[in-house]
Amino acid sequence: MKAVEVQELPRVARRAVLERRRGLESIVEPWLRLHSALAYLFLYIPIGVVIIYAFNDSRLVSVWGGFTTHWFGDALRDVTIVRSLENSLLVASMNALLATVFGLGAALALQRVGPRLRLFFNTLIYATLVTPEVVVAMASLIFFVRVGVPLGLPTIIATHVVWNTSVVTLLVRARLAGMDRTLEEASFDLGATPWGTFRQVTLPLLIPAVVAGFLVSITFSFDDFLLSFFVSGPGSTTLPVKIFSMLRFGVSPITNALSAMILAFTLSVVFMAQYLLRQEGRGVRLVRVR
């Protein structure tokens, strides 16, 4: 609060009066509205353009030639696209599965470990999130090649799991922090085994965070370019890697159709995650009612 110390008040007040006289105050509101409206437009125009031109009946991406849906069929008939789609689905689901199990375990365990190990692990988690992706990608590549691990889908999954384990751990831990511990104690007092308590009390309370983490991991894999680009081998191209090569070697409306389908997929996953996180908010409230 150093900004409004008493000795400063006269100057502050003088400036405020001047601003009022100049009518600056009256411009602020309309400007804020206009700025925000333009910012929203800015956020949505590029995405909207991609989707609209997916229905464009013209080979040229920026000339409108009527409405069509045939680019979608063309995209799905392209064997390399379908192959990369299958790869992406496999990588995404395996990554989400492993990251969720590891992250859930880590979050639960970190409550019980000593402060030193916790600090070490926290540092590791933040390090995985802060290190630029390109650095992790190249480091993973030289590691795999040097050690002699063949590049392919398993190596892509291995690198994706690192980042997503951190995300799941943070999500589950945030949920644990807001959880009512007396429920677990009550379960113990009523004679439940540790496993029984976990299965019947802790896990149901954590489910929203676990599922949200799972879905976030799926969208990560589905969107990740750099890691997949570096550690993919022949035949293990994922969808983003495929799109990147399509963008670099001649764009066609097929790219737009493919993009529109991916957008639809990601958005449905995001809405599911959003819905579950909202349930999570409700869950917290329900539990806190004593």
Next chain:
Amino acid sequence: MLRPTTDRAASPSASRWLVLPAGVWYFFFFVIPLSFAFIFSFGHRGAYGGIELGFSFDQYVRLAQPIYSKTFLTTLAMASAGTLGCLILGYPLAYFLATRVHRHKLLMLLLVIIPFWTSFLIRTYGITILINDRGLLNTLLMNLGWVSEPVRLLFTPWGILLGLVYNYLPLMVFPLYVSLERLDKTLLEASKDLGAGRLATFRNITLPLSLPGVIAGLMLVFIPLTGEYVVPQILGGGKILFMGGLITSQFVSTRDWAFGSAAAVSLIVLLLLVITVYMRRLGRRAEDPFA
């Protein structure tokens, strides 16, 4: 039958081992690879690409040469400009969301995140459709008669900057929104009661109190921007080299692992410096919220 209390104390210690899978995974697929990069950065390029281990600072000396230090500076300048652009565009938006929107607040917030969750490549592709010489922006400007020939944006630094701001804007808006939303409203009323107008209140109360959010937003955007690869490749046509591009090219085309590793290590050192300065500025506020 009630279990003895010692059992309750014993059970959690068993769950400690659940940290092991994550720990092992981090060790093999994060710690070891990064150590490899660190060790490789002191080596040399092998005769057929690859690596010859050794201990010399040759790669770092090479990195200090003007062509490469220029890439470093370009990255820093573009990342800073992009971060600043996000702040300028994002602050008023976050302020509007936090103080002026009352109905449909969740929806308005969701609308800011959705682009962030859609594919990065596709969003960047959307920008290319928008700003190419015959794109929507130029068609609009020419039809309005504001310009007589297309404004060249694609494959220029300005195009890259636009793409950076576009892709990272949501990351900036969120911490700003949170800090503005949490602001103690009674302070604003006190300021008003003392005779300050809206601008004066904003300058003397809101802005200083939202600084933690500003710093968090700057970090959240700046860190990934320094390693950015996709935007300069697609919107810059690969003509303007970022650190991300320099590192990648050492593996994709030049096959000089030692040099690529040195560039990566330098990038991390640079980021550590930035984060240290940030931690020092934030002081006690930067504690781990979960510990």
